[in-house]
Amino acid sequence: MSSPTATARFTSAYSPTMTDSEHAAAIERLAQAWREADCVLIGAGSGLSTSAGYTYSGERFDRLFSDFKERYGITDMYSGGFYPFDTLEEYWAWWSRAIYCNRYAPMPKPVHRLLLGMLDGSVRARGGETAGSAKDYFVLTTNVDHCFQRAGFDKARLFYTQGDYGLWQCSLPCAQVTYDNEQAVRAMVEEQSDMRVPSELVPHCPRCGRPMMPNLRVDGSFVEDDGWHAAAKRYHNFLVRHEKSRILLLELGVGGNTPGIIKYPFWQLANANPQATYACLNLGEAAAPPQIHSRSICINADIGQTLTELARALRR
Template sequence: MVNRYFADIGKPYTDLLSLVKDKDYFILTTNVDHCFQRAGFDKQRLFYTQGDYGLWQCSKACHQKTYDNEKQVKRMAVQQKNMKIPSDLVPYCPHCGAPMTMNLRIDGTFVQDEGWYYASNRYNDFLKRHENLKIVYLELGVGNNTPAIIKYPFWDMTSKNKNAVYACINYQEAFCPPQIKKQSICIQADIGKVLRDLQADK
């Protein structure tokens, strides 16, 4: 949780923003540390599909609502001792009294609140607006933990659109199916270095 508020953003985020800020872009991410928004990406162009460290939810998912946790987390960080916090800072669900937990997709209790659905709809609208148009599906560092969220859909959408390009930058797993090889650019390298080089050539 501390990463959500105190960790450095990292230059790859700012380099990526510089490359896309004047373009019609949308970010679909499984990251939950909010670095995209903290780096300056437009909130309306982001979909954190796996959750957000900055939100509490009921651990039993008794209702579909999330709660901002910034003030509590910062108080916890200040008051913790020996990796423990005062009991009165432990958050509990205002409805059922169960302990609160972070809004992360780790099991069947993940809460998809109103904001999650708004972001999902914006992403789907973006995809519909770009059907059969020139588009780059840029995949950065996606591994095999959750390929069905980004990797497989990007492959599928590329295969259905002759004007699309699938671009993958990955330190170890830059590849694509043979069916879209002619429409693909796979770079097996450090993402930060590639984005720096692109930024320098801009």
């Protein structure tokens, strides 16, 4: 991965305002880059989840967490994760509901499935034939909602760098081990009352007895278990294998909070490989540095709608 120092020269970026005709031309350029690519490397941030319906504030939050909003003054799911609850019973009432809504409940929109359909070649042209061949691909994501695997993506092609709502870990932690939580989370959601879970459902580490916590990268206690390291190695191997390939670097909804994980490395990969194309799909934040301007496609629009237009272009 690239260090902040190594990417310092990529400080100047542009974000063009596009007319309808320029937007349509960008979709066609992206479709052409997709057809010509040997492989696709997807970098997915929170904007992709938002496009798929996983909004953390507004109507969805009010519908799912109105009781927490009224009692504690919490106004969104992100800040609620840092609320200093007085008891573990309250803490897990919040977290079990947040995990269930964002990890186990039905996916609001089929954005990820649409993307997979283009990658595996199952998107069909008007005549019934496939709109393109399957692509060698890999997904690097900071999202923790596990939407890619739930949509059918190959687990061996995914690297969740920041954790997974479906896992928890020791809060110390006493070991680099994570634990599946689906059964426990569903029980907490079912049995919580007055924004508390029964005390007997509060999870504790089976090794040391300390309270558990979600396996999310919020501080230095984040556990990188064997599965995390295996995924990191597969990602590295993908980069090595395609170092000189015609690669499409497809960045979806990556903002400025953690640019060193996806955005800056993608810029560097595009700059180092003259056969690479960098595509940034991001509502309100589509940008690329001047160094790779000629091989960049920036589309400032909703990601789900853009992917729908891309699928339509590939069918033609």
